[in-house]
Amino acid sequence: MIRKFFNAFVFTILPLFILLAQTYTIEQYLNIRSASNPTISPDGKFIAYLTDVTGTNQVWKKGLTSGCPEQLTFFDERVQFISWNPKDKYWILFGKDVGGNEHTQLFLLKSDGSEIRRLTYKDDVIYNFGAWSNDGVMFAFTSNERNRAFFDVYSMNIKTGQTKLVWQNDGNNSVVAWSPDNRYIVVSQNRSSFDNDLYVIEYETGKVYNITPHSQPARYFSVKFSKDGKRIYLLSDEGKEFVGIAYIELPNGKLNYIFNTNWDVETFEISKDGKYLVFVLNVDGYSEVYSLNIATKRTKKLNFPAGGIVGSLRFTPDGSKIIFTYQSPVKNQDIYYYDVKSNTCVQITQSSTAGIPQSSFVEPKLVRFKSFDGLEIPGYLYLPKNAKKDSSLAVIVSIHGGPEAQELPRFSALYQYFVNNGYVIYAPNIRGSTGYGKTYASLDNTTKRKDAIKDVAMIPEFLKSTGYINPKKIIVYGGSYGGYMTLAAVTFYPELWAAGVDLVGISNFLTFLKNTGAWRQRHRMAEYGDPEKDAEFLKEISPFYHVDRIKAPLMIIQGANDPRVPKSESDQIVESLKARGAIVEYLVFDDEGHGISKLKNRIKAYKAIVEFLDKNVKNK
Template sequence: MTKRKLLFSFFLLLFLPVFALAQTYTIEQYLNIRSAASPTLSPDGKFIAYLTDITGTNQVWKIGVESGCPEQMTFFDERVQFVSWNPKDKYWILFGKDVGGNERTQLFLLKSDASEIRRLTHKDDIIYNFGAWNNDGTMFAYTSNERDQRYFDVYVMNIKTGHVRLVWQNDGNNSVVAWSPDGKYILASQNRSSFDNDLYLIEYETGKVYNITPHKEQARYFGAKFSKDGRRIYLLSDEGKEFTGIAYIDVPNGKLNYIYTTNWDVETIELSKDGRKIIFVLNVDGYSEVYSLDLITKKTQKLNFPSDGIVGSLRFTSDGNKIVFTYQSPVKNQDIYIYDVLKGTYRQITQSSTAGIPPSSFVKPQLVRFKSFDGLEIPGYLYLPKNAKKDASLPVIVSIHGGPEAQELPRFSALYQYFVNNGYAVYAPNIRGSTGYGKTYASLDNTTKRKDAIRDVSLIPEFLKSTGYIDPSKIVVYGGSYGGYMTLAAVTFYPDLWAAGVDLVGISNFLTFLKNTGAWRQRHRMAEYGDPEKDAEFLREISPFYHVDKIKAPLMIIQGANDPRVPKSESDQIVESIRSRGGIVEYLVFEDEGHGLAKLKNRIKAYKAIVEFLDKYFKNKPKASN
């Protein structure tokens, strides 16, 4: 090789890492990053059925636990919402599917070799919510609002005969949680709000019903599992506690007894096959830590699960020696893993594509906090481009999560990674009203306290400015569902702080929202937001629709036509009002979507439009002068 060629090769190698760091990727590539979720095991423990969006919408796939290639089992244009393998019959898998995002879930049986699909429910305007199999796999319990759109009764279906039996008629928002091992009891939850429910035992043969969680102050009871002998129910609760802990209730009418509590929420529990241990996930500042709790000695042990991310969907194999679970982190798209209980090691089972984007280009966020107007600390995640400098030049997207009873987590977000890779910062806070930080924190935005949460958002620009990275003239607010409402509220009530806003399926008017949302949701949502009759004046005060004249920032609004939660009318009315005043608003409606975008072609169209909108009105603005 000549000296000249050697010098050229040297300089090429020297600058190659710089070129690699500078490379950007298209929004289409990021949206083609795949994930795997909802693992369910065959009764012999040899296979896992799961959901993945490889085809563009979630479908049922199957893979061997030890080896083998993934096999697609369903081939719909519409999304599959859940999947559950029969606990005794390896040949049958249950799944649910709606149409166009309308959430009217229908139930189907799928043969495990994909040779047959049998539809079990046939009323397209009714919701059928799967609950639990009985122990021998001949029947499953579910709820349906067939009798009255407002309420969900409990039914049982025999999969061999197709016979359906109504086992509990009740005017409530009910769901099936579990079925006792001896088949005697069905456990159901009646939800009054996101923070208050009761558990009921239904005697299957007699129909007798026991409220096993009578209480006065609001409390949650969830994640329940029957013990191996069926005499005890283990569950998660925050009754009398600030954080969710592990408790038990003796069947049929024992009292609640705590066996593990700490100053973080326990999120998920799974009972070992021998009934001796509970495996649980602790939410520590959004990150998952996995422990085992010995029910005899009451000792806990931290397990060697992957860290710096989120663990979910714990499932023991039939022999009890392994645990199937999902894992994702800010720099790892979600996949299915298996943990060896005896060895204390884990391995990845599914291998979801990153669409040609090197994982080394993904960035981890910083967990940061700022003090709000009343001294309350607001946690959040700040994503910065690699090699970001404190020169006050970065545009930033403030992403407000939905719910509001939810938590921004250190999950994998293809959208966040796209924006960071293209020179934006992203800040994702957990404003008051978020879960994960105790019962008190989660209730700080209820009804008339809603304005305090909006004030939290209004202080974010000043906090971001204090970091030294952010150009204060290039701050956009973004969110979906309740986060969409917060976006509209931010640009309405604090119009001078934002360069632009992006709202996906957000509430614009609480009075019309509470009137038009799905009948089965109205009472539940009134408990959070307020009564449209008693609180009408306040709801009008905090509804952006009545204050449209204050909006200055350009808005992008995206809506699904079939949305049963936040109906299309919420977006229609504010778009019309903004346009009638000469304001800037771009509006995209998807006729085959509901509360969010489930189909890849629609996500690509929507997010390309968002990128173009931000480039036009936001990113390319001149830097603010000092």
């Protein structure tokens, strides 16, 4: 009798114990899928989108309300974007590079997958898609074919293949809209991440108008034409601390705001009848979706999913639905539609979690700490389930790239893996991040860079105060600019860190500004400084010149084809560290660029990171 009771007890409790104690491999986490970049067929029956089911983003198609997903492209290389012809349901435009080199080439894809036509043929040139003409016969794009430092504006007729030079200009130009009557093309000319101008080009005459003359840095983006083509709606922060919704009457009217508040508007779409806008508000990183009646200026909050990030808003041709993407820290990204009439949402794609239960994922807490000068720094703290305040846990401080970007409550398979394996993650928005106003975003510009590094140096003390963290097990981690911050942290505050992980990071601003892609140099100088005028300061804040200070073990990962932060940035600091006998592990991927996009490479890279951190920090 006792034996029967014992057996029943064991077999009842054991499965629960296994579930509670279950961990999953890094390979499983990296096989969690996502869907993105939805584009709608002109008859409204299908969406095409990108998903990484095969290991890199490829084009897939699915019925809007029914049917199974169908794969349309089968490349080893990633597809970067897609756009369905607005008038011809049989053709989809997409862009693809090779090995992460960002030399995007343009292609037409038949919507049943039966044919692919290459439209551009110079593999050392970048072709950036802009917008379709309203009749779907042409599209506008920019190219740096004439001069690698500048992007001229072109149009291409997809029926004849004929290309027309619309505007030759020595600027960093991108096409952002084409008017409904095909009369105007709107072009954005970027000087920095926080300053650009909009130009209207009369397509037939070539006459050009600057419609956003201004004296102080300002942004103008997300341009949409009104239904009658007489005005454009756009997002801007001209004269404002936060990004709001505005309009400009064409061809040369003034900027007029119709919505502004103390958070940034991230994106918006115009209803098919032209009477209202639907927009996404960034509230402390989380998305809130509203409609705005253009005539009355009244707003109404819509019943979109909460607690995460909404993007890629698209109205269906009949205006009855809004296609969008959604993800949260505990939900991998998928595509949905919002039914305007019923105020409800339906999930369209079903991306796999690779057998890992969603219930195992961890929601972060939004927490703030005060930096050296009293400035409040927000960030997301991910704690393992059942974490105890016994000062025992290793923590990864994850610094986002950019720097003109924002850490958001998005889904990160890597974060979830580490938290599931007993690490804490803290992902802050140090000064210079977007989302908290124009002033906050400018607090790290040029000679203020040291203040942002000090923000990172304040994080260990804050983390120790939570009671969860072992002070000897604090790791700094980041990619691109976050990679620079990793190197800067272990260089200028060496006693704080147990290890560092740098992915495609800047080690020397002088060589970086010399060797980054020609089209990026002036843009990056506006953020970091002039290598001639600011040479001494750039040298002072470049880790490469202070390698002797580094004490923490480092892992560095680099793509050989990176046009943004060239491989030489990693090569030179690794060579210097090795010459000193420092602990450094270096992984280079010959078929990657600015980041790791291919699944096989991601598995190799992140397995190496896990083993490096477990060996040098967690299990030490």
